[in-house]
Amino acid sequence: MTVLKTRAELRSDVGLRPDAGARLGPRPDAGPRPETRLRKAFGPLHRCGSVLVVAAPLVIFGLFFLYPVGALIGRGLIEAGRLDLSGFGDVLGRARFRRIIGFTLWQAAASAGLCLLLGVPGAFVLYRCRFPGVRLVRALVTVPFVLPTVVVGLAFRTLFAQDGLLGSWGWDGSVAAILAAHVFLNYAIVVRTVGTSWANLDPRPAEAARSLGAGPVRAFLTVTLRELAPSIAGTACIVFLFCATSFGVILILGGGQYSTVETEIYRQTADLLDLRTAAVLSIVQILLVTVVLLVAGLLRRRNEVTIELRRASGTARRLRWTDLPAIAVTAGAGVLVVVPLVVMVVRSLHTPDGLSLDNYRALGQVASGNVLLVPATTAIGNSLRTALTATVLAVALGLMLSMALSRRPRALAARRFLAGVDAVVMLPLGVSAVTVGFGFLITLNSGPLGLRGSAVLVPIAQALVATPLVVRLVLPVLRAADERLRQAAAVLGASPVRVWASVDLPIMGRALAGASAFAFAVALGEFGATSFLARPETPTLPVLIGRLISRPGAANTGMALAAATVLAAMCAVVVLLVDAVSSDARPGPGGF
Template sequence: MAVADPIERPADPIERPADPIERPADPIERPAELIERPAGLIERPADRALAVGRRVGLVLLAAVPLVALGLFFCYPVVALIGRGLWSDSGLDLGAFADVFGRSRMRSLVVFTIWQAAVSAGLCLLLGIPGAYLLYRCRFRGQAVLRALVTVPFVLPTVVVGLAFRTLFAADGPLGSWGWDGSLAVVLAAHVFLNYAVVVRTVGATWAVLDERPAQAARSLGAGGVRTFLTVTVPALGPAIAGAAAMVFLFCATSFGVMLILGGSKFRTLETEIYRQTTDIFDLRTAAVLSITQIVLVTGVLVLTGLLRRRAEARLSLTGARAGSRRLGREALPALLVTAAVGVAFLAPMLVMVLRSLQTPTGWGLGNYRALATLGEDNLMLVPVTDALVNSLRAAAIAAALAVLVGVALCVVLARRPRNRGVGRILGAVDTVMMLPLGVSAVTVGFGFLIALDRPPLDLRGSALLVPIAQAMVALPLVVRMVLPVLRAADDRLRQAAATLGAPPLRVWTGVDLPLMARALAGAAAFAFAVSLGEFGATSFLARPQTPTLPVVIVRLISRPGAANTGTALAAATVLALACALVMVAVDTLAGARNAARIGGF
């Protein structure tokens, strides 16, 4: 007994902690599984019903954006293309040979790609120093500068085109340069519009980039330039390439800038589609050009999606942030380049504002008072102020529609399915939802008139026609701002809420909604600003009695006369101010980091 006693005593304390402590700590699920298995036999049907209900709910939720995209984007575009390529004898693919057998059409495609590539290169050259200064350094007023840099991106293209035309016109401040009607002005306007894309895309990645590899390279004797080229640039590679792809896409589908600054001398696929549909009414040629543009846009979107996934993977590996640094001697080149860009960007907008204050009798607010009139010789059917109200109303409805549809899509795309096939389907849906961002707005607008002209989709007389078209344009931007936030959320929070018995709707309102609240507010404001300045589709759909402000601006500048030009400049200034205020709200509500993810950057 004396021998057995000391042997049994240590066995007692060893076995006791092994029961309550070690077993649950081994895999926690194993004892829980063994204990709950008998109860699971009773609750299994309810659990299965709950799981099936969640799957059905996700499918129904995904159906909302897919049906909206199918009815109000795919259907009108396919209808327009079919109208142009389908004859009495069937599908006529010979239209491609007829259209591209003309040297002018081939040159048009080449020019579209060339000018977009050059614009993207210039944006990278000027934007990367700005990204370093605004996201890697630290100084007072940095948040304000970030907001101001983004303002040009949300300005209506007709406003930007008018501002640059005023600056470089023969009687303008820089008229002596001889750039009026030149390609240089078109490229400058494209850089003005898309500079923020590069700054915020590359800057958002640079802000969270791990600085230890660069410090190791410098400790081994590498100079600043060599460290930047061999360490920093490769780490920023996915973000740089993604930003370049998106700028290329925006410039290839630029409409307002090319329409106002390019005129008849420089035409892209976008302006030629507009010309073929409105001036010549050659739907066959317009359909071929639309298909060509869709193929080009789809290729760029697929490439951008691949680059975005690589960027997200890279960020997950190098998320250790070294912290921003104070302005020093090494930031001087970036400071000089960014200051020069700021002055260059300020010039066209400042000239537009000053010219809006010039009247035939001198300086004053006469052009702004003229906004309450019908224009010179009663050019308009309604006052310009009514057009502003129409724009605000349509933009508010479009933003609400874009947010509702976009959030439904984001909730589905944010899931991490274990099945690879389902994951690929979600990736394909994510890419397809970006198509409205690059497909010709002219094609969408004209397709609305052709497709939505009979019951049950006869919307030609509906006040919702313009907001629906604008919502389709803003939808990809909403998705790109909200989706990264939901994907970054810890899925264990949702699982914990579900384990505690919360139904799917309660999980969404208690977990997902608070996490994406700031991004959602920013996305709504951004969708409002983009819809406010949308011109391509709206130019087809806005009725003469209810025009929007961008349509009125183009109509005013198309008619000669100092009074009409002055009124157009005043209207453009008001529209630019409204968009700028909304952009400040984006940075205030969504935060710089969320807004930097626009367009999948």
């Protein structure tokens, strides 16, 4: 049954006063089209605001991302004031670097494939089925995604060490340990992204296939899988990207035997000061990232259109006996998620005198027997302050970018420009954090941007890493919103700011809350760029953990495990709050 609303009811729906549109005279259907009235109502103010919303984030990205990265690459490729591309031949002509590039691609593809094999059944169980505690399980499987890679590497090294729980497997320093750690980190991306799309699927086509004689497997392959294909493919691209640019996991678990482009950039920059080789490798990585982001963007837009046009939503159902294979795979993945963390916590309690809290107590003091320059409590305070600042910056930038990118201009040039902005914003996800951190040091050291040694560099670097995640969480929600709500608000006399406050903000409120919490967790655990920028007297907790890991000794290892446990607990609390406060803020199609 169609329900026709009066103008007063429509004004109430968009939060306006009953008399807000009285001066408009005739009914909307008697005058110009709503789009025309919208443009007239907003006028130059709307156009000026749109330009500022796009320009401000681009200026910040240009100054604090493109400029440092470009300057570092330029130092490696420009000799005596002229462009010198011979470095490509020197680097790519060496077998060692070709092996590093090949291993980077191979392990990323293998990790993405394993994540899909385990994550798709998990998406079905956690988003298509209903059982007690499902929201808690969703939150728990998300915890590894926001953990610092240095913590994950330490947890798996403890698990597979000779004296570890699985030391008999012989995986210490092996490729298998690296793949397991990457699946641990990225399993939640597949579950949450594919699960969100699956939860929105209309169940009737699959039910029709079943009624026509198709079995469960055939109905899944011929109907459900085809509808999920864009989401699955886009998620695979993102997981591939994260695994290809992994830093802490390879650095700790590779044991010097295995290197990726990311860790080799760090080695050439920090250890050998060979900027030419580092620049060539950075360009190779940027090209790889660009290709992956373009493919992921195409798949994401296709999936967003599919979700937007879909009107019927699937409903979660109770578990059935036929779901046992998916339940078994999900349970196995759950073991992979839980066991490394439990082992890390238990080992943090081990001391020469037995189980005790001595490792945690040692974090609170600076003694001659450890390498702490400041107590871990100070590092925790530094981490919280910088993460909070970074979150404010990331949310502000991500909100402006999401508002701009959610618009659908008619002009082809404008649409292409916004697509280019979207691609640029995603680059920090794949460009080496080492490149960004070292670029900060060599460029922001003089003139108006002479911020070298300033405490603001760390939150800025962390905000650049977190901003793409904010965009990917908020943007799909805005794109799925009905444009007619904004048009109705403008027709009824609302100003551009009022339209944003009464229409856009309520629509994206939950997603924005979730994005803020995720940005805080990611900034809290950022290690790559922060390891370059944090001063010795003001380390963050991940930097302190890396410092402890790099020094031999049972005391340092015990304190590293204790500090990693504290950091993991802080990230877990943030993730649990995400699902408690914004349980409906699920990642959008192709998002995170």
